[in-house]
Amino acid sequence: MEHPALVTQASLLWLIPALPLLGFVVNALFGAPLQRAFGKRLIHTVAIGAVAASFFVALYFFGRMLGADPEQRTLQETLWNLFTAGRLSVDLAFSLDPLSMTLVLVITGIGALIHLFSVGYMADEPSYWRYFGYLNLFVFAMLLLVMGDNFAVLFFGWEGVGLASYLLIAFWYSDPEKARAGMKAFVVNRIGDFGFLLGLLLLFWALGGGWVERPGLARTVEYAPVAELRPLDPAIGAADADALAPRVKGVKVGPTLSFRELHDQISVEETGVRERLLHATLWGMPVLSIVGILLFVGAMGKSAQIPLYVWLPDAMAGPTPVSALIHAATMVTAGVYMVARLSFLFALSASAMGWVALVGAATAALGASIAFFQYDIKKVLAYSTVSQLGFMFIGVGVGAYWAGTYHLLTHAFFKATLFLCAGSVILGCHHEQDMRRMGGLGRHMPLTRSAYLVACIAIAGFPVANGFYSKDEILWKAFTSDHLALFGTPTPWLGPAIYLIGIATAVGTSFYMFRSYYMTFTGPYRGGGHRHEHNEDPHAATAARHPALSASAHASDGAVHAAHGEHGGRAPVPHESPWTVTLVLLVLATGSVLTLLLGLPALWTGTSPLFERWLEPVVAKVRFREVGHELEGLFQLFGVLAAALGWLAARALYREARSPLPGRMKERFFRAWTVVYNKYYVDELYALAVVRPTIRLAALLFWIDAHLVDGLVNLVGRIARFASAISDVIDRYAVDKAVDGVAVLTRGAGRRLRRVQTGHIQTYLYGALGGALVVVLLNYLIR
């Protein structure tokens, strides 16, 4: 990390994001007529083809990367210059390094599978083309996000995925509930984005402090530039900016938005940038901590961390494959990716790391506890996602960047499996999402059941599937980290404290996942005739309130029922889903197991895990406490015990729906149950503390607008009218009169002068004589 990164130029990198963009453009512009003319087959062929092609291009580069030396695995391609401002030059550039490669493979690979799944799930959707268009748009934006070589491209992607997520959550927009969920997601994300943007600008400002003397940034260390810096000389283009930038030990210094250049400037000591950043303060606080925390606020929004997690459970209003792709596997991990990408920055600030880890741990615990008592299968998975994202942030927060990213990868597999299984179950149960009306589905849907079970084992943390390896590594690293700080003061106890929260959460995770498994797949089938009694379904409740509004939403929902033919109406029997669905489930479940090979711990194999070595060149190194291997083995045992504990508890309480205990406990602790079931009333709290004041503020502002601003505007208008009246008077009486006067004068003069022309020759002669006389006299006088 002490030398500039080696970059290999690679052409055709742009194909990876361009292909989904092409798919989006085709489906968005021509989708409706194409679907009418050639049917849905063409639509999904285009969409899946685009993502799959993109996946294969990514695989090609993956192969190239594997063949290269570990230090030379950064591929880069600059397409064109976006803008040059002063000496800052920003290009539309893509780069692939082991970190973004991982994400690209997950996005395009799992993305393609989920596209395939959607073929079966959305078969009866009338606006099929719109769905696949949005899905491709999302993949494009997400690829932009992870492949962007600089903050600008990343930010485009960052906003793009927010947009695509909004469009897909509110896909059935005629249902006000779902449209509102989309808006909520968008608004909450915007709040996070605002923090992200602030962090970005502050970082740029603080870096600028390295080149130019600025008031406000205390300079405790004298910065001695090795090269003569001319920061204010403006550059005309990218090449010019490049030529003007001085170089210190081969590293370009000067304002930059590029990750690599930033990384190089910070990692190469001689540039003095690291010194400057470490000592820069803003209002008495270290700038790096503020930057880290603000950037993390952005991650909170995108990756659903406390306090901005509230949108994710509501985002389940979207189609289930969307939940799997966007709200479990890819988009929500953007924040984790961002922190890992900027690891060199976060690693410099112990406080930022501490906060990231602490918020991650709190979110993990909160998400898991809410998931305990949810009945909606998608809600359970949503809160589970929130919780697992918390784990990822523990990982990247304590500095175990590879572990956090590895958990991202494993989570993408097992959570996509879980969501798609849920989708399959929902499809099989004729759009029933309430687990209380499921049960016994294992008999009807064996493939879905086994996939779900594998994913449950993975997320719970049994060593036979991938989840154990990532979660265990994260918790172990959390336990052995003594470098974290809060408010600038070192807090060596924070790591072990986070470990305790994490291990307790792991018990909970195992419990709620197996609870959902047992409730869904074992016991008697409690569904049937749900059409008459699904009043508790929020969707149906809305339908009752707005019969006209949600009729079409129901139609699109219910279209799938109609497809099931005769048995769809009276006595719906759960059935296994079509092959496109089950195939995807099995592939993903297999992936959930196989990816464990990437993270086999050093304790077992003697060498560091494959994935750690893979990411080693691109993430910052953080020093952990040296602890003996015996202890690590013991902690792995703890991890398994935690999973087993949760599993046994869930088994005892929910297996075959036999135990009366859950019901009794619910009655006994009804108050606490209500609080947790209602998600600790956080939404209500936000409504009270944020939404309502905001609406009040809006009303107040409206009042101010209507009365003060409009009054002012009217006043200005009146003043203007008064002034114009004066001007009118002046115009009419002064200017017009002057103009008329000139004319009258001219006419009068003409009338008088006309008399001169008498027609009498002798008068003329007098004139001539007089004139001659004057000339003669003048000639005589002026000699």
Add this chain to the structure above:
Amino acid sequence: MTITLVHYLVVGALLFALGLVTVATRRNAVGVLMGVELVLNGANVNFVAFGRYGGDAVGGSVFALFVIVLAAAEAAVGLAIVLALFQTSKSIDVRQADLLRE
């Protein structure tokens, strides 16, 4: 007393002045034309005198002859105008001939 150039010039000037007065004051159009003749002949006296005293014996006389021819032509045209004037307004009073008025 010898007669010098100045004497001629005085006579010429007198003739010119008398002619001018005649032109300016006469109401009769024919009188006005006669005044014009006086003016022209005043000039002729000068031409001839300068011709005689200026060394070039012929030039002045030739010029005078031209002027006489011009005067004759002018008188013809003038009398024709007077005739036309008389036919339209039954008068040759120049005060009444104000058709050239604006």
